[in-house]
Amino acid sequence: MNFEQFVHSIPAWLSGEGPESGIVISSRARLARNIRGIVYAHRADDEQLAEVVGYVLDAAQFAGYDSCNFIRTDDLDELHKHILIERHLISTMMASKSGNRGVIFMNGELNSILVNEEDHLRFQSLRSGFDPLGVLNEVEALESAVARALNFSFSPRYGYLTACPTNIGTGLRVSVLIHLPALVLTKEIHRVIRSSSQLGLAVRGYYGEGSDVIGNLFQISNQRSLGKNVQELTRALESVVKRIIEYETQSAETLMEEAKNQTEDKIARSIGILKTARVLSTHEFMNLCSAVRLGCFIGFVDKNYVHILNDLLILTQPGHLGERYGLKEDAMERDYMRAELVRERFVDVKL
């Protein structure tokens, strides 16, 4: 694996294309599966984990996927683990565990299989824009192809069995990464989160479970995976998110009607700062980008700048910065490097 490539390439799910891409960054679906007859990953010894890896690689090869893209997390140093976390290819939990675990990724990082994370297999599919049914179809196709050579733990009563009871049933988590600056500015976001929760959806920050909201980016996903089929679960999420997109659009219009100058000011000076700053923390950077993304959405700035924002969403993270500029232990030095990269990318941005 050439990590130098990573710090210059952007995963296709950040291409800024697809339906509703002014508000929804990406859609994602994952299916959790376990191999019948082998203890769950967190209780398995390394030999058993190795057995799982072997089965999965064989099944993937049988399904026609090139197994050379399997990355064993143990073979990676901390910096490279971070890069994979930042690209949503592995989880923080996976990076912290030793032993026979890893990830197979294919199709320009759009599809991947985590091996021996919480479950033996976690199939993942990511796409740019708002397309929950699309990613569901993708991840199901991936799962079916690999399933032909594997025997999954399955209960006729509960469905697929998983290491954590919250995933039992379909093993599905479907989610969108969504940008809701206008709902945050108009303080409507709390009502939206409450309603979503009542409708069976979880609303989290950018980095998933337990993470803070940063840059007005939210992850909305199904809370349950049991009792409904994958289509129903996905359509339920799709329908709620559609309404949230409408609210966000209305809120952005309200902002432009009632506080046009202040809104344009916030967007314009965010560009001013991104073009000039010498020090940028992740937090400030994400907030400034949020304003610019809102500017693209309302048409105050060129919509093509979304590409720059999406690129930087990945490239400014500590692992990617570390690979590009050399590892810096000091957060202040990283903030300096981040600002340098951002200025470089914003040099041609105009108002």
Next chain:
Amino acid sequence: MNFEQFVHSIPAWLSGEGPESGIVISSRARLARNIRGIVYAHRADDEQLAEVVGYVLDAAQFAGYDSCNFIRTDDLDELHKHILIERHLISTMMASKSGNRGVIFMNGELNSILVNEEDHLRFQSLRSGFDPLGVLNEVEALESAVARALNFSFSPRYGYLTACPTNIGTGLRVSVLIHLPALVLTKEIHRVIRSSSQLGLAVRGYYGEGSDVIGNLFQISNQRSLGKNVQELTRALESVVKRIIEYETQSAETLMEEAKNQTEDKIARSIGILKTARVLSTHEFMNLCSAVRLGCFIGFVDKNYVHILNDLLILTQPGHLGERYGLKEDAMERDYMRAELVRERFVDVKL
């Protein structure tokens, strides 16, 4: 008087030239005088005030000054009074009083005579940069020329008599407008103000007595006008301010040694904001300009940009903005106009 001219012209004392002009914006001296045998201006009726105006205009004409530049404040609307206040030609106190009062100005606003402000006559001389002895000589020359045709209230024991006892003696107030961002950032400014006060100097904000410090601009002036001659008073101020200039220079060097990135960041993003903002309050504008002025001083940005800062110091004030864009009662609209003017002037500013 053509007020439209004013909103496009910058007084020569803001030319950004002269000694120590990286730190000292301008130097100013004024002499308070009263005409013997006429009650002080605050107790005089309008006939007596008219008498004073007549004497002064005759004396100025006799001294060779063109009296056509006399502006009677009563002839001005509020907007135009504000413009004169912003150009340091009249005081707020003068603008608020009706009756026979006004100002004669000459030499591109560098020299002026206030008539019937607190005293019958207040001679004023302003220069760009650090030159207290220069402005003292100027104001003395102006006063001597006019004094030939007038008889001033004078006591052999106390010196010149003035409406307020604090001005008795020489009637001199000599001051500098000085920019001390590094002393503020390093929090050394409090010590400097305390020491200056102990050495007989008053330290005030940009708009003089009682005004807040804004944009790290301070006015330093002599507290007393009695007991020493004008040369001694001026040299005392000159010597203290010289030491403050040294402290400020050292503090700026310390900042660049110990917090180079943060200091450059502050300066760079201030330029970024000034180039892009759609709304700028006076307060924020002055603070951003302070950072850019520091940038010019330490050589991080082109020193020629000081001209833009000095121009805008005058042109962004409410009266000047009102004359340029039409009077706006709403501070928010003024903030919008201010931002527009600033963007226009900063369009070619580069880092």
